[in-house]
Amino acid sequence: MSSWWGDSVVNSEGSGSGVNINGSSGPGPQRFLISAYVPPHLRGHPPLSDVPATLPILSDIPSGPPRQPGNEVLPGGNRWGGAAVRDMRRPPFAGGRGGGWNNRTGGLDRGREREVNPFANDDDTKEPTFDEENTGINFDAYEDIPVETSGDNVPPPVSTFAEIDLGDALNANIRRCKYVKPTPVQRHAIPISVAGRDLMACAQTGSGKTAAFCFPVICGIMKGPPTQRPRGVRTAYPLALILSPTRELSVQIHEEARKFSYQTGVRVVVAYGGAPIHQQLRELERGVDILVATPGRLVDLLERARVSLQMIRYLCLDEADRMLDMGFEPQIRKIVEQTDMPQRGFRQTMMFSATFPKEIQRLASDFLFNYIFLAVGRVGSSTDLIVQRVEFVHESDKRSHLMDLLHAQKANGTPGKQALTLVFVETKKGADSLEHWLCMKGFPATTIHGDRTQQERELALRSFKSGATPILVATDVAARGLDIPHVAHVVNFDLPNDIDDYVHRIGRTGRAGKTGLATAFFNENNTSLSRPLSDLMEEANQEVPQWLSRYATRSSYGGGGRNRRSGGARFGGRDFRRDHNPSHGKGGRGGDHYGGGGSGGGYGGGYGRSGGYGYPGGGDHCGGGGGGYGSGYGRGAYGYPGGHSAWD
Numbered sequence: 001m002s003s004w005w006g007d008s009v010v011n012s013e014g015s016g017s018g019v020n021i022n023g024s025s026g027p028g029p030q031r032f033l034i035s036a037y038v039p040p041h042l043r044g045h046p047p048l049s050d051v052p053a054t055l056p057i058l059s060d061i062p063s064g065p066p067r068q069p070g071n072e073v074l075p076g077g078n079r080w081g082g083a084a085v086r087d088m089r090r091p092p093f094a095g096g097r098g099g100g101w102n103n104r105t106g107g108l109d110r111g112r113e114r115e116v117n118p119f120a121n122d123d124d125t126k127e128p129t130f131d132e133e134n135t136g137i138n139f140d141a142y143e144d145i146p147v148e149t150s151g152d153n154v155p156p157p158v159s160t161f162a163e164i165d166l167g168d169a170l171n172a173n174i175r176r177c178k179y180v181k182p183t184p185v186q187r188h189a190i191p192i193s194v195a196g197r198d199l200m201a202c203a204q205t206g207s208g209k210t211a212a213f214c215f216p217v218i219c220g221i222m223k224g225p226p227t228q229r230p231r232g233v234r235t236a237y238p239l240a241l242i243l244s245p246t247r248e249l250s251v252q253i254h255e256e257a258r259k260f261s262y263q264t265g266v267r268v269v270v271a272y273g274g275a276p277i278h279q280q281l282r283e284l285e286r287g288v289d290i291l292v293a294t295p296g297r298l299v300d301l302l303e304r305a306r307v308s309l310q311m312i313r314y315l316c317l318d319e320a321d322r323m324l325d326m327g328f329e330p331q332i333r334k335i336v337e338q339t340d341m342p343q344r345g346f347r348q349t350m351m352f353s354a355t356f357p358k359e360i361q362r363l364a365s366d367f368l369f370n371y372i373f374l375a376v377g378r379v380g381s382s383t384d385l386i387v388q389r390v391e392f393v394h395e396s397d398k399r400s401h402l403m404d405l406l407h408a409q410k411a412n413g414t415p416g417k418q419a420l421t422l423v424f425v426e427t428k429k430g431a432d433s434l435e436h437w438l439c440m441k442g443f444p445a446t447t448i449h450g451d452r453t454q455q456e457r458e459l460a461l462r463s464f465k466s467g468a469t470p471i472l473v474a475t476d477v478a479a480r481g482l483d484i485p486h487v488a489h490v491v492n493f494d495l496p497n498d499i500d501d502y503v504h505r506i507g508r509t510g511r512a513g514k515t516g517l518a519t520a521f522f523n524e525n526n527t528s529l530s531r532p533l534s535d536l537m538e539e540a541n542q543e544v545p546q547w548l549s550r551y552a553t554r555s556s557y558g559g560g561g562r563n564r565r566s567g568g569a570r571f572g573g574r575d576f577r578r579d580h581n582p583s584h585g586k587g588g589r590g591g592d593h594y595g596g597g598g599s600g601g602g603y604g605g606g607y608g609r610s611g612g613y614g615y616p617g618g619g620d621h622c623g624g625g626g627g628g629y630g631s632g633y634g635r636g637a638y639g640y641p642g643g644h645s646a647w648d
């Protein structure tokens with residue numbers, strides 16, 4: 001999947017123009033200088049390779065040498081030489097240019113005085129999410145989740161946040177977030193990242209990956225050496241860059257990161273397309289430690305010389321497989337390989353997703369240095385917190401079938417408790433048309449897709465999250481990352497072509513230990529998905545309808561198209577490096593649990609998996625009848641106190 005950007009890099013590699021991170025030629029991470037994009041503010045300056053010692057990131061490192069296998073500092077210290085945690089005692093963020101903006105080593109305490117409390121709108125009555133007694137959910141089931149780590153010297157996982165020296169201020173924010181204990185991905189990923197290691201991490205949707213990459217970054221900036229940014233220029237010099245594929249997801253990560261960094265002195269700014277750039281520029285001018293951005297807007301800011309990546313210590317790609325697929329890869333290569341960002345080995349790079357096909361893992365390895373691969377659950381698996389239903393519905397019957405679902409949902413819902421329904425469709429036009437039809441039928445619906453203005457998109461999301469419009473019709477723009485607390489039901493009105501997209505879509509429900517429901521409308525147009533879909537469902541302990549198994553068998557014999565997974569061995573479920581070198585360092589813990597059958601067991605209450613819906617008009621494809629939605633719908637795990645939104 002090589003683009004012309006990719007080709008130029010490959011070509012320069014072939015020409016031997018690279019120097020490794022030690023400054024000599026030979027093996028090791030390469031710097032490719034020939035094709036490097038030079039942003040305007042650096043033009044006319046000596047090339048980066050001539051001045052490695054002046055890179056702030058390097059000159060700030062007491063021990064000097066680039067990161068090599070084995071020289072990373074293990075948890076408890078930090079990779080810059082174990083500087084003391086400064087958190088509340090460290091000089092606060094200096095607001096305004098007069099005080100040397102963006103320079104946390106001095107200045108007035110204006111930044112903190114003006115810091116808006118990001119928890120102000122939170123619902124204080126919300127119970128700690130991972131508290132077994134309060135939620136009635138058995139979180140011990142997570143303990144059995146298979147974990148695979150590979151790479152050299154994998155730092156051991158932790159069981160509590162207290163075991164990692166995250167600093168008082170960050171710990172206070174973790175308590176404010178009501179996180180009682182780390183989720184499995186956090187238990188493994190945080191120690192790895194705090195130890196300064198590059199990481200490719202894969203964990204199921206809704207399992208807490210955002211905190212897994214935010215905590216080490218915030219903690220690292222707090223503990224790290226003071227930074228001297230150039231004065232008197234209008235260019236912002238973030239220390240960390242978090243890239244995500246959609247505007248809404250960037251906004252959400254920004255909101256989360258602001259909570260985690262409250263009163264730490266670490267300043268987080270977001271930049272994304274479709275919103276006025278001037279406001280974002282003003283925020284950047286006030287200083288930025290962590291920049292959360294979508295790739296397009298970031299490229300714009302780089303070209304305007306309003307952002308320099310010269311001081312980046314941490315690079316995080318959320319939804320990394322999406323960021324490196326055909327659509328985004330050229331932009332990511334431009335940002336990471338052809339700007340003034342320190343090369344791999346001189347920055348720390350973290351990649352997270354719930355899905356990570358092997359061909360994308362291979363691409364991703366270009367950006368990583370001696371990385372650790374972490375998979376919590378099988379790569380690309382869906383959590384068994386989500387009850388998955390597949391129903392055979394002809395195209396022409398889809399609307400009436402959806403209507404039946406919504407009526408059943410209404411009838412079984414708890415009065416006063418708003419259950420949100422997210423309906424995925426294939427096209428923007430289809431989204432508008434379905435929204436219109438639903439509204440005509442008396443179901444308040446709104447829509448989010450790429451043809452709507454950003455303002456309309458944000459308004460729609462707010463309205464959905466607040467429950468004012470409890471049905472959201474969306475294209476894949478809403479498939480990844482969005483953490484909307486009360487989504488009880490995801491309907492795949494149109495199934496996607498790729499099973500990974502399905503995994504992300506249904507992952508909008510059943511998050512953070514809560515149960516959820518996902519219903520898919522399947523027909524002859526989706527034959528190519530039948531095999532990976534039935535495999536996925538089986539693995540997540542879901543009931544696979546017999547008719548779907550028959551479709552799957554037929555498509556395996558060449559009847560259907562080839563889905564990414566159906567062509568690969570065992571779903572591409574592990575570190576791709578093992579395929580090339582089976583002895584590639586396995587982690588000391590976790591081992592290779594693959595082949596295990598998931599965490600088993602149901603999550604109590606909820607939908608009554610064995611029931612089936614018994615909808616009229618479902619024909620013999622619908623499987624067993626009777627039951628309706630199960631008496632628990634809208635109750636039990638869904639007993640939300642209604643209305644809270646992290647974005648509002």
Ligand SMILES: Nc1ncnc2c1ncn2[C@@H]1O[C@H](COP(=O)(O)OP(=O)(O)OP(=O)(O)O)[C@@H](O)[C@H]1O
Binds near residue numbers: 178
């Ligand atoms: N340790 C924790 N305890 C309780 N809740 C947590 C914890 N960590 C994260 N959460 C909550 O879990 C929810 C899901 O987290 P997050 O959005 O980071 O998931 P994710 O793994 O990134 O999902 P996706 O793959 O869909 O992007 C959020 O509401 C978050 O606040």
